[in-house]
Amino acid sequence: MIYAVVNQKGGVGKTTSAVNIAACAAGMGNRVLLVDADPQANATSGILGRERLGPGALTTMDVLLDGASVAAARMATVVPGLDLIPSGPDLAGASVEMVGRVAREGLMRSALAGTAAEYQHVFVDCPPSLDLLTINALVAADRLIVPVQCEYYALEGLSRLMETIGEVRARLNPALVVGGLLLTMHDPRTRISGEVVGEVRTHFPGLVLDAVIPRNVRVTESPSFGEPVVRYDPNCAAARAYTEVTEEVLARG
Ligand SMILES: Nc1ncnc2c1ncn2[C@@H]1O[C@H](COP(=O)(O)OP(=O)(O)OP(=O)(O)O)[C@@H](O)[C@H]1O
Ligand SMILES: [Mg+2]
Numbered sequence: 511m512i513y514a515v516v517n518q519k520g521g522v523g524k525t526t527s528a529v530n531i532a533a534c535a536a537g538m539g540n541r542v543l544l545v546d547a548d549p550q551a552n553a554t555s556g557i558l559g560r561e562r563l564g565p566g567a568l569t570t571m572d573v574l575l576d577g578a579s580v581a582a583a584r585m586a587t588v589v590p591g592l593d594l595i596p597s598g599p600d601l602a603g604a605s606v607e608m609v610g611r612v613a614r615e616g617l618m619r620s621a622l623a624g625t626a627a628e629y630q631h632v633f634v635d636c637p638p639s640l641d642l643l644t645i646n647a648l649v650a651a652d653r654l655i656v657p658v659q660c661e662y663y664a665l666e667g668l669s670r671l672m673e674t675i676g677e678v679r680a681r682l683n684p685a686l687v688v689g690g691l692l693l694t695m696h697d698p699r700t701r702i703s704g705e706v707v708g709e710v711r712t713h714f715p716g717l718v719l720d721a722v723i724p725r726n727v728r729v730t731e732s733p734s735f736g737e738p739v740v741r742y743d744p745n746c747a748a749a750r751a752y753t754e755v756t757e758e759v760l761a762r763g
Pocket of ligand 2: 524525526548550552636637
């Protein structure tokens with residue numbers, strides 16, 4: 511199963527969710543691949559511990575556009591069972607370079623086609639845009655996870671995203687399913703958080719995952735140690751919520 515973690519709105523918790531759900535899925539005994547499809551490379555730096563990418567490391571760019579195999583580009587992470595195809599700044603040019611390619615929307619789908627033989631789950635961390643890189647993830651994916659931050663303007667952009675998902679489904683990937691909207695950075699002390707939860711559940715009945723990720727300082731600390739929070743502090747509230755979300759996402763199938 512290939513999951514894309516997508517929302518063109520920035521800073522809503524895509525990378526945090528991709529990294530932690532992938533880590534939880536691996537912790538449950540699955541072989542899992544995380545694909546960093548964001549030139550910002552936050553997922554890459556957030557999961558490699560003290561390691562740094564070597565100068566010759568292959569990245570998602572090489573896999574999508576230069577014919578590098580998943581087997582050649584993947585690397586082990588701090589989480590047993592979880593491999594990573596890293597990103598780097600070179601990926602910033604990917605969207606532009608893709609434009610000139612044949613079947614440009616299907617490059618990621620082709621590149622990941624063989625992964626099912628080895629991995630039970632693949633998670634793709636998308637950039638905050640609806641550019642060709644994200645479209646490639648939508649075409650490659652079976653399921654989408656859409657993080658929604660419990661803040662003002664949470665719904666902003668969601669209808670545009672749903673339209674894009676509809677177009678991709680109609681033309682390129684009929685099997686694409688929204689696996690769940692995931693409410694992130696919930697703060698029970700603020701009224702807005704509760705309002706957003708209510709609003710999103712009303713607008714998208716049946717699509718919102720039950721588990722809600724609380725705002726938690728341990729989440730902000732963990733990337734500087736190169737670890738997902740579910741490993742950095744498995745008992746904190748956010749880590750426990752990510753475990754619940756992962757069970758829910760995998761159970762939805
Ligand atoms: N549950 C949480 N509690 C506290 N801080 C959080 C939580 N989830 C995410 N954050 C913080 O919010 C910021 C944005 O999160 P993240 O990088 O996961 O979002 P993103 O959607 O991937 O951003 P971008 O659009 O730039 O790729 C980060 O600094 C992250 O540490
Ligand atoms: Mg991100």
